[in-house]
Amino acid sequence: MSNDWHLQKSHTFSPEVMAEIQRAANTGVYSIRGFGAKRQLPNFDDLVFLGASMSRYPLEGYRESCGTDVVLGARNASEPIHLDIPVTIAGMSFGSLSANAKEALGRGASAVGTSTTTGDGGMTDEERSHSTKLVYQYLPSRYGMNPDDLRRADAIEVVVGQGAKPGGGGMLMGQKIDARVASMRTLPEGVDQRSACRHPDWTGPDDLEIKIIELREITGWRKPIYVKIGAARPYYDTALAVKAGADVVVVDGMQGGTAATQDVFIEHVGIPTLAAVPEAVRALKELGMHRTVQLIVAGGIRSGADVAKALALGADAVSIGTAALVAIGDNDPALDEEYRALGSAAGYWDQYQAGNDPAGITTQDPVLASRLDPELAGRRLANYLKVLTLEAQTLARACGKSHVHNLEPQDLAALTVEAAAMAGVPLAGTTWIPGKDETDRESD
Amino acid sequence: MTGLDLSTESLRDVNAALQAAESGEFVITHPQGAHALACGLNDSIEVKIEGPVGYYCAGMNQLATVLVDGNAGTGLAENIMSGSVTITGNAGQSAAATGHGGLVVIQGNASARCGISMKGVDIVVGGNVGHMSAFMAQAGNLVVLGDAGDDLGDSIYEARLFVRGSVASLGADCIEKEIRPEHLEFLTTCLTEAGMNADVSDFRRYGSARTLYNFQPDDVDAASASNERSDG
Ligand SMILES: Cc1cc2nc3c(=O)[nH]c(=O)nc-3n(C[C@H](O)[C@H](O)[C@H](O)COP(=O)(O)O)c2cc1C
Numbered sequence: 189m190s191n192d193w194h195l196q197k198s199h200t201f202s203p204e205v206m207a208e209i210q211r212a213a214n215t216g217v218y219s220i221r222g223f224g225a226k227r228q229l230p231n232f233d234d235l236v237f238l239g240a241s242m243s244r245y246p247l248e249g250y251r252e253s254c255g256t257d258v259v260l261g262a263r264n265a266s267e268p269i270h271l272d273i274p275v276t277i278a279g280m281s282f283g284s285l286s287a288n289a290k291e292a293l294g295r296g297a298s299a300v301g302t303s304t305t306t307g308d309g310g311m312t313d314e315e316r317s318h319s320t321k322l323v324y325q326y327l328p329s330r331y332g333m334n335p336d337d338l339r340r341a342d343a344i345e346v347v348v349g350q351g352a353k354p355g356g357g358g359m360l361m362g363q364k365i366d367a368r369v370a371s372m373r374t375l376p377e378g379v380d381q382r383s384a385c386r387h388p389d390w391t392g393p394d395d396l397e398i399k400i401i402e403l404r405e406i407t408g409w410r411k412p413i414y415v416k417i418g419a420a421r422p423y424y425d426t427a428l429a430v431k432a433g434a435d436v437v438v439v440d441g442m443q444g445g446t447a448a449t450q451d452v453f454i455e456h457v458g459i460p461t462l463a464a465v466p467e468a469v470r471a472l473k474e475l476g477m478h479r480t481v482q483l484i485v486a487g488g489i490r491s492g493a494d495v496a497k498a499l500a501l502g503a504d505a506v507s508i509g510t511a512a513l514v515a516i517g518d519n520d521p522a523l524d525e526e527y528r529a530l531g532s533a534a535g536y537w538d539q540y541q542a543g544n545d546p547a548g549i550t551t552q553d554p555v556l557a558s559r560l561d562p563e564l565a566g567r568r569l570a571n572y573l574k575v576l577t578l579e580a581q582t583l584a585r586a587c588g589k590s591h592v593h594n595l596e597p598q599d600l601a602a603l604t605v606e607a608a609a610m611a612g613v614p615l616a617g618t619t620w621i622p623g624k625d626e627t628d629r630e631s632d
Numbered sequence: 633m634t635g636l637d638l639s640t641e642s643l644r645d646v647n648a649a650l651q652a653a654e655s656g657e658f659v660i661t662h663p664q665g666a667h668a669l670a671c672g673l674n675d676s677i678e679v680k681i682e683g684p685v686g687y688y689c690a691g692m693n694q695l696a697t698v699l700v701d702g703n704a705g706t707g708l709a710e711n712i713m714s715g716s717v718t719i720t721g722n723a724g725q726s727a728a729a730t731g732h733g734g735l736v737v738i739q740g741n742a743s744a745r746c747g748i749s750m751k752g753v754d755i756v757v758g759g760n761v762g763h764m765s766a767f768m769a770q771a772g773n774l775v776v777l778g779d780a781g782d783d784l785g786d787s788i789y790e791a792r793l794f795v796r797g798s799v800a801s802l803g804a805d806c807i808e809k810e811i812r813p814e815h816l817e818f819l820t821t822c823l824t825e826a827g828m829n830a831d832v833s834d835f836r837r838y839g840s841a842r843t844l845y846n847f848q849p850d851d852v853d854a855a856s857a858s859n860e861r862s863d864g
Binding site: 213214215216217329330333334335338362373374375376378379380384388389390395398399401402405406407408409 | 643644647648651667668671672674686687688691692694706707710711713725726729730732745748749751752767768770771789790845846847848849850851852853
């Protein structure tokens with residue numbers, strides 16, 4: 189009997205690496221895909237909650253109340269956003285997603301009292317009408333940007349960067365630029381759209397401060413203004429966003445999903461979400477703005493444990509993209525055969541840019557898009573969001589907290605030295621936080 | 633005619649008064665370089681600003697007619713939707729950036745990035761425009777009676793650029809194009825509307841070569857379905 193036990197696999201030139209060299213040699217074009225970073229990164233799984241013990245008192249798992257609501261934007265806006273749960277839906281454009289997918293996100297989020305967000309393609313009427321709370325993105329491209337939509341939004345999110353590609357602009361491949369998407373973006377149909385990576389009329393935090401004043405003047409100082417940054421230098425970027433007048437800072441880590449980006453960008457630019465949160469919180473605390481300016485964390489949030497850990501590190505809410513798409517039907521095992529016919533498989537599908545999504549989510553093809561039932565998909569999302577919330581509450585109660593915002597870094601321990609250093613919590617079973625000496629810790 | 637004096641009234645009050653008005657004429661005195669002045673106007677009112685303004689003057693204008701007697705800072709009439717904004721002096725960077733419609737007239741010079749990402753606005757500049765003007769310009773017309781700086785129309789989509797003087801250099805994918813009768817006709821109407829005098833036959837037209845519109849993958853191994861897929 190023959191076997192291949194003698195075959196020696198190269199860690200440097202793995203089959204995936206060789207496949208990419210072969211693909212590059214065949215096409216002369218870099219690989220563009222959707223989804224987020226796929227490589228292994230330090231993440232929230234490297235943290236555990238300590239739970240109550242002799243010195244801490246737990247709350248009853250099901251009965252005792254454990255609040256989950258969050259108010260966003262009260263710093264400057266006369267109409268801040270009230271969310272029932274600390275999980276929001278991240279900005280994903282109509283164009284990258286089908287109209288049915290956008291509707292499903294709106295239905296699901298609205299059912300559990302949270303917000304959705306537009307994206308790099310403007311606001312659609314369907315999206316506005318199906319989202320009780322809608323955040324309107326203000327992006328470098330300004331596709332479809334107009335003052336009427338600014339006024340009918342519940343909040344405005346100035347996008348400086350995205351975790352999947354800090355320093356990169358949007359992309360939407362020609363096969364997804366149909367007549368409606370093209371006209372909303374003022375682009376020729378079928379063009380491989382590469383959005384601007386820099387805002388056209390401001391550079392740097394001093395200009396941004398004036399830009400935010402303009403947006404407030406146009407909307408009568410009513411709407412909260414968020415600033416979204418890709419996690420690169422979160423300490424400085426958060427401080428500068430606060431200085432520029434942000435009511436809410438959104439920090440998106442490198443695991444963050446994307447509709448279409450160069451693979452090299454997704455995998456090699458930015459820092460992991462876990463590393464970014466404590467740095468953003470440090471900036472807020474030093475400015476005396478923690479909990480006054482809210483922090484929303486995104487990038488690879490999958491479970492109620494991730495939600496609770498992000499909050500324990502100091503976030504006020506999280507936002508999800510990829511997980512929400514999976515909840516409404518992305519990568520559904522029932523579609524495995526169809527994914528395989530496209531050279532992928534359920535659980536691996538990342539070709540959001542291609543426009544031929546069998547699940548009808550990342551497509552503008554009317555036949556494919558009609559496969560997604562927005563009502564059913566919305567219910568799935570609502571269920572998933574409920575589970576995230578219940579899980580986060582379970583963990584908070586176990587730590588004796590009557591509100592998820594009462595979770596704190598002292599409730600956490602790290603399983604790896606890396607996570608201990610990044611999160612600034614002790615390595616489990618020790619008092620050791622790499623990079624901090626005892627006196628630092630006393631003053632925390 | 634209603635007078636609004638920025639030396640005694642706050643920016644918020646002045647803007648709120650203008651935004652609430654459905655008709656009428658307004659004169660704003662002592663602007664002293666105020667930012668975000670007369671932004672978000674949304675009805676057919678006439679506004680005259682006597683003096684220099686700061687950033688984002690008349691930003692996102694709808695229907696209103698705004699005249700600035702002086703100079704303007706960055707982002708004059710940014711994202712204008714309709715109506716018109718005229719300035720007697722010079723404009724700072726990114727004038728009429730991302731404008732979706734309407735008319736912006738700059739009687740003096742415009743600095744860098746004039747008409748950046750424009751999406752349908754018509755811009756007429758009496759003097760020169762700075763570098764990177766009409767960067768990624770998508771639609772609309774930029775008419776320059778003077779000279780254009782470096783990298784005019786870099787990464788341009790479907791906007792049309794008309795320059796009477798010299799162009800320091802053209803940006804990526806921007807080329808000179810033939811002037812046809814419809815262009816001369818457009819220039820005649822546009823210049824009249826802008827109140828400018830120039831011989832339309834002196835202009836040259838620039839626009840997109842459209843070579844950057846789509847990725848151009850090679851196809852060495854056309855048989856491989858999976859490779860084609862990831863070319864996206
Ligand atoms: C299909 C898709 C489209 C996206 N479009 C945008 C966008 O238009 N603007 C933006 O700021 N971020 C966009 N993002 C990023 C999300 O807003 C968010 O930052 C990210 O998905 C969070 O990470 P997660 O996917 O791991 O939850 C997109 C993400 C996906 C998956």
